[in-house]
Amino acid sequence: MNKVRVDIWSDIACPWCYVGKARFDKAVQELDGKVAVEVRHRSFELDPNRKPGDTAPVVDMLVKKYGMSRAEAQAGEYRLQDLAKAEGLEYQAEGRDHGNTFDLHRLLHLAGERGVEAEVWQAFYAANFADEASIFERDRVVEVAVAAGLDKDEVVAVLDDPERYRDAVRADEAEAAALGATGVPFFVIDEKYGVSGAQPTALFAEVLEKAWNEQRPAITPIAGAEDADACGPEGCAI
């Protein structure tokens, strides 16, 4: 292996994923030249049972789905805005929409095949959290995806056919479940280490370096098995 592989399960609708990804990206940047990292987006829907097109203002959704008071829900959004700001990210604390992200995940799989996964991923985050326009409208999705490097006809074709990349999304979700991930972001480093949540940059850096160093293991001599009967250029021990 030449790179540390990181699988990141997340959802575009997930504020902690947005923040966590920025913290993770900083760790990768800090390690630039020291640790080579290969990131792969993996799908996880926070609200898989919501119907496509069924959108609602985030605060309304929080009130309805989780029984929060409106003030509580709104305060949470402002706290997230502060945390996002601390990472240099814009965050619309008011007026954001919530919705089903299945189509966004399918497009992210298309983006993965076209070599623009990182770009589309970041563009979807920005469109959902930083922009005033809602990402849960088809025209906006097309616009953002194309601006990030996807072909318009391909984007439209994928959106028109819900079978396209459906299995890829479902496979990611099944794998997350098999790994015991119940929330996102969820990072798996070199298929070995699991990191849950929007951890500090320093923690990501530590795990990345650890995985990197472990990719170059010396052969471990088995204790008691170094001095056995063997033959060498100087003859056989006998």
Add this chain to the structure above:
Amino acid sequence: MNKVRVDIWSDIACPWCYVGKARFDKAVQELDGKVAVEVRHRSFELDPNRKPGDTAPVVDMLVKKYGMSRAEAQAGEYRLQDLAKAEGLEYQAEGRDHGNTFDLHRLLHLAGERGVEAEVWQAFYAANFADEASIFERDRVVEVAVAAGLDKDEVVAVLDDPERYRDAVRADEAEAAALGATGVPFFVIDEKYGVSGAQPTALFAEVLEKAWNEQRPAITPIAGAEDADACGPEGCAI
């Protein structure tokens, strides 16, 4: 991975390799049905500077090369015979020849490509240690290799062209040197554990089981990174 991979550096002229391989094979047999093992022969010449065709009775070689007395050298061969017997192996304590094994290694690489590596390997050992006829004669090499499953024309073609599989033999030897192996047999289990010498069967079994169990690692949660800020189906921690 579905199998434990074991790379075994050894030489056909190496008595401890002959004995050690039998002990290792017993461990594999004992673990049959529990641990799947894939073995690969790797080349290591005990006497790489000896000219092809320059053969001598083993005892003469020991006296000349290592300055042993003839009685000492012969006694060593009898001790090896006893140790081989304990593993159910025949061993000619008298009359064996020593020589350059480069051609045998090249043929073992051919055997690897033809899917009969295990057969040819074992046949070369038997021919060198158990049979009265010397393996260091071309006709005998051809006879043994063909009986073990190689095509006669191919065997002859490889023997006629010293370039064939030369690089493969040299690459194995370079890798052994890089791993710090100065004698053989040298076993590397799953590119991870090194075992030197003709160790007891129980030790081989232990390392094989260990490697096998380690092939199914659960993802290791990074300490302090289990309870972080994340979003799940029940909302976002905030």
